[in-house]
Amino acid sequence: MFYVPEVRRDEAELTGDAAQHLVRVLRVEEGQQFEISDNRHRYLATVTTARKSSVVFRVTERLEDAGPVPDVTLLASLFKFDHFEWLLEKATELNVARIVPVVAERSERGLDQAAPKRKERWERILLEASQQCRRMTLPVLDAPQKLKDAAAVVATHRVLLDELRQGPPLAGLAVRPIDSVVLLLGPEGGWADRERELLVESNWSPMSLGPNVLRAETAGIAALATVSQRFLLAKPD
Secondary structure, three states, rough: EEEEEEEEOOEEEEEEEHHHHHHHOOOOOOEEEEEEEEOOOOEEEEEEEHHHEEEEEEEEEEOOOOOOOOOEEEEEEOOOOOHHHHHHHHHHOOOEEEEEEEOOOOOOOHHHHHHHHHHHHHHHHHHHHHHHHHOOOOOOEEEEEEHHHOOOOOOOOEEEOOOOOOOOEEEHOOOOOOEEEEEEEEOOOOOOHHHHHHHOOOOOOOEEEOOOOOHHHHHHHHHHHHHHHHHHOOOOO
16 A cells, blocks of 8 residues: 555656655566555556656556544653654554644653654654555644643543553443544653643543553553454444
8 A cells, every 4th residue: 555645637646755665665666556545545556657756656446445534542642762653653553543742741851852853754654554554544643742732632532541540441431433532641650640630630531451550652552452442343323
């Protein structure tokens, strides 16, 4: 699966670094067929031009659209970038719709200033993960936000993931296909007491992933996998 900027008159083109990667690294050649997406629909397309500066696809068939991506947002407090980037990759594979990096009190110093410089790298991680798992649409990556601002998000279910493991099991979350879910994931050092109090007072619902204390990236992946299953089992109204 390759993502293209647009499909126009049954043709799509990739240029620049994307074209060079396809030709030099993936050895794409004229006549080969691939699935492509314009971030709205999927198509079967044939490569008609394969140069280092340009790869052109000719659409031969529009494929059946996948089901809608559940409205699941991950507010992920910043932590060490190698672990955070692994979380980005796996969250994409688990069909997250939106990711918002969050600056928490116990986020490691300097990460908030370094994060904006990583945006291009992180978007490439999301792109490559989406291509690998053949998502029809890419997840949205927001700019980093302070916890107070991020916590003001509106959703049907606002779930606080906490190392204290309080609240009912997340596996029991009752969702409808039209619902929206936001998962708020703390930093490696956990939530500060005043942050936790603020979130509970703001009607965030603490929910548990089980008896063990999980690493931040593990908790994020476990929560997304659980919510994804809940949406798969949800019955239409």
